Amino acid sequence: MSETFDLKTTTVRAINEHLHGLAPDATGVYEILNPNGSHNIAVGVDAPVEINIRGHAGYFTAGMNKQARVTVYGNVGWSVAENMMSGRVHVKGFASQCAGASGHGGLLVIDGDASSRCGISMKGIDIVVGGSIGHMSAFMAQAGRLVVLGDAGKGLGDSLYEAVIYVRGKIHGLGADARVEDLSEEDRTQIGELLEQAGLSARPAEFTRVASARTLYHWNPTSPQVSVL
Amino acid sequence: MCGIVGLFIKNKSMRDQLGALATPMFVCMGDRGPDSGGLAVFNEPTPESAQRWRINVFARNREYPWEPLIHGLRQTHPATDIVASSNHAILMTDQVPEIVARWLGEYDPMLIFLSTGRVMDLYKDTGHPRELAERYHFTDLRGTHCVGHTRMATESAVTPAHSHPFVAGNDFCLVHNGSLSNHNSLRRLLERRGIQFETDNDTEAVCRFLQWRMREGDTIEESLARGFEELDGFYTLLMGTPERLVLVRDAFACKPGIIADTPDYVAIGSEFRTLAHLPRIHEANLFEPVPEKIYSWTIA
Numbered sequence: 423m424s425e426t427f428d429l430k431t432t433t434v435r436a437i438n439e440h441l442h443g444l445a446p447d448a449t450g451v452y453e454i455l456n457p458n459g460s461h462n463i464a465v466g467v468d469a470p471v472e473i474n475i476r477g478h479a480g481y482f483t484a485g486m487n488k489q490a491r492v493t494v495y496g497n498v499g500w501s502v503a504e505n506m507m508s509g510r511v512h513v514k515g516f517a518s519q520c521a522g523a524s525g526h527g528g529l530l531v532i533d534g535d536a537s538s539r540c541g542i543s544m545k546g547i548d549i550v551v552g553g554s555i556g557h558m559s560a561f562m563a564q565a566g567r568l569v570v571l572g573d574a575g576k577g578l579g580d581s582l583y584e585a586v587i588y589v590r591g592k593i594h595g596l597g598a599d600a601r602v603e604d605l606s607e608e609d610r611t612q613i614g615e616l617l618e619q620a621g622l623s624a625r626p627a628e629f630t631r632v633a634s635a636r637t638l639y640h641w642n643p644t645s646p647q648v649s650v651l
Numbered sequence: 652m653c654g655i656v657g658l659f660i661k662n663k664s665m666r667d668q669l670g671a672l673a674t675p676m677f678v679c680m681g682d683r684g685p686d687s688g689g690l691a692v693f694n695e696p697t698p699e700s701a702q703r704w705r706i707n708v709f710a711r712n713r714e715y716p717w718e719p720l721i722h723g724l725r726q727t728h729p730a731t732d733i734v735a736s737s738n739h740a741i742l743m744t745d746q747v748p749e750i751v752a753r754w755l756g757e758y759d760p761m762l763i764f765l766s767t768g769r770v771m772d773l774y775k776d777t778g779h780p781r782e783l784a785e786r787y788h789f790t791d792l793r794g795t796h797c798v799g800h801t802r803m804a805t806e807s808a809v810t811p812a813h814s815h816p817f818v819a820g821n822d823f824c825l826v827h828n829g830s831l832s833n834h835n836s837l838r839r840l841l842e843r844r845g846i847q848f849e850t851d852n853d854t855e856a857v858c859r860f861l862q863w864r865m866r867e868g869d870t871i872e873e874s875l876a877r878g879f880e881e882l883d884g885f886y887t888l889l890m891g892t893p894e895r896l897v898l899v900r901d902a903f904a905c906k907p908g909i910i911a912d913t914p915d916y917v918a919i920g921s922e923f924r925t926l927a928h929l930p931r932i933h934e935a936n937l938f939e940p941v942p943e944k945i946y947s948w949t950i951a
Contacts, residue, residue: 459924477933478923497937499922500907518907518939537939538904557904557942 426453434460444469446489459499464492470509481518484511487528503530506547519556522549525566531620538575541568544585550620560587561597569616571624582634588613590629599638603631653815653828654680654801655908657889657919659896659948660794665915666695670792672929674784676918677799679925681780684801687814688783689775691766691798691824691891700769706742706751707765707773709811713738713786723758724751737786739765741772763812768822770794770893775814795950798891800826807852816891817855819862824891827854828906828921831884857882861890872945875899879943887940889919897947904942911935917948 427437437454441464448469453476457463461480464473468488475483478496488507497515506525513521516534523539525547532549538556541549546565554572561577563585573591580597587600588609596602605627613626656676660666669692677690694700717735724731724742728751731744744751748767755762766773774787780801784790800815807813816824831837834853837860842848846859860881864874871892879902887906890897898919900908911918911926913935918926926932940946 458927459922461924478927478937480922480924497923516937516939518909519905538942 423450424453425450426455428455429458429460429463430456434462438462438465441467441469441471441473444471457494457496461499464490467492467509478515483513487511497534502532503528503547506530516553521551522547525549527566529616529619531622533622535572541566541585541587544568548616548619550616550622552620552622554591557594558597560585563587567612567616569613569620569629571622579632579634581638582632583639584634587632588629589632590624593630593632596632599635600632601635603633605629605631652683652803652805654683654921654925655826655828655887655889655919656680656799656801656921656925657797657891657896657898657917659796659917659919659950660915661913661917661948661951662915663951666795667793669794669797670788671790672916672918673792673797673799674789675928676920676925677789677801678781678784680799680801680921683921684803685779686804686809687775687777687802687811688780689773689800689814689816689826690783690787690789690792691771691773691816691818692792692794693796693822693891693893694770694772694794696770696795696893703743703745703769704748704751704767705769705772706744706748706767708740708742708755709763709765709776710738710740710759711761711763711811715740720755720758724754727754736788738776739774739787766818766822766824768893771818771822771824771891773816773818773824775816776811777809777814796891796896796948798824798826798889798896800828800889805830807850810850812850813852815854817852817858819859820866822893823858823862823865825854825858825861826889827857828887828908829885829901831857831882831886833881833883837881853884857886857888871895871897871947875945887921895947895949897945898940899945900940900942902942904940908940909937910940910946911937 451472457477457479459480465485467490470489473492475494480499483498483502484492485504489509491510493512499518501520503511504523506528508528510529512531517532517536521536521540522530530549533552535553540555540559542561544563544566550569557575558577560579562581564583568587570589574589576595577597579600610626658673721733734741815826831853834856837856861874
């Protein structure tokens with residue numbers, strides 16, 4: 423089944439209420455017209471449906487997404503797919519700050535650039551960016567993979583935990599405790615798989631791997647209790 | 652939070668639509684700044700505007716009796732015109748502003764001078780931006796470019812004087828989304844040089860700092876480069892001069908901004924939705940300003 427919502431004649435709240443009412447195994451295609459930069463479109467969906475947003479969307483688009491495949495035929499504002507749990511969000515244009523922030527799972531694809539703080543505190547989400555990313559991306563990123571076909575801004579991977587970043591272009595500066603590591607065969611395989619899922623093409627061997635030097639955090643249960651100041 | 656809007660008309664035939672296009676931008680950003688707002692409008696420079704001063708005056712009383720004021724003013728300064736609506740008036744005069752200001756100060760010490768210059772007009776007050784746009788008939792405004800702000804105060808009081816745009820000198824205005832932590836030391840630095848302040852607002856310190864640098868001979872770029880060193884805090888700044896619209900974001904760039912560049916106009920807003928109504932917006936080159944880069948548009 424297919425349904426069309428036009429934001430010229432309805433509200434984001436009405437659309438989201440409808441989507442929240444779907445059964446967890448519901449299928450179907452939902453078209454959202456005239457988003458005109460509205461915030462919170464398709465937030466909190468939990469059903470394997472397809473949602474097509476036909477135009478530029480605002481903040482928090484597809485936030486907390488579970489299962490759904492959301493495509494934005496335009497740009498998005500801050501925090502697209504923030505806290506995504508599963509499913510797939512695909513932005514055909516560019517994304518503003520904090521794309522994929524705190525995401526736990528699923529795949530976020532941005533065809534254009536993502537600005538600063540992309541993948542901040544990511545917790546298992548995979549993010550593929552066709553263009554470049556801005557400063558302080560993957561700050562305190564805990565798990566998941568961030569693949570960037572373009573360049574990365576200053577302070578990349580600052581205070582990184584166990585997320586891994588792959589950058590094809592220039593890295594304008596690493597953050598504290600982030601370091602460049604050798605690209606293994608396993609890395610190349612993973613990059614190749616993510617690129618394929620994202621529908622983007624590049625040679626995996628061209629990427630640089632950035633991961634945590636693990637000097638800023640300690641997670642060793644055998645070490646004695648250290649008092650924290 | 653605060654909202655910023657700016658519109659720069661490239662296509663001269665669209666200059667009479669400046670207000671009609673900018674008003675929905677301003678009203679939309681009322682969501683980000685509902686407590687007060689303001690709009691500075693740059694009129695098209697003409698041979699006449701080069702000869703006359705524009706003095707923008709604000710009265711606390713919404714039904715201010717401007718008729719007796721202009722009648723009295725013309726007794727001593729006959730070549731003075733007035734355009735008034737509600738509690739705002741633009742006085743256009745051949746006299747230097749200081750002389751007119753002295754007369755007005757004696758006539759009614761409660762009047763507030765919003766701005767002086769050759770081409771810039773300034774409207775600002777507390778209240779929802781929608782209310783201000785209606786009261787001052789923003790849709791009718793014409794000009795080359797404008798700078799608007801909707802305020803959600805995070806520091807200093809909500810009063811007409813604390814509303815943006817701030818001005819310093821003639822025909823220079825600035826709006827700010829963000830907050831500064833060292834504005835008091837900037838203020839002391841400037842006060843030691845004899846520069847007077849009207850409020851305790853952080854943005855006023857930035858405005859006066861940059862205008863001081865320009866008065867000392869810096870270009871706007873040089874003054875902003877100095878600002879990058881001196882300003883401690885977060886800011887997206889939008890500035891207007893008679894010829895230029897200038898935008899800059901600080902190194903952290905945590906305050907938003909988006910630019911739509913088209914053959915007919917350049918529109919700037921805190922969010923895309925404030926630009927969504929503009930003509931042929933979907934063909935515009937849309938981009939986010941990057942940190943510490945100075946974006947500037949100059950009238951032809």
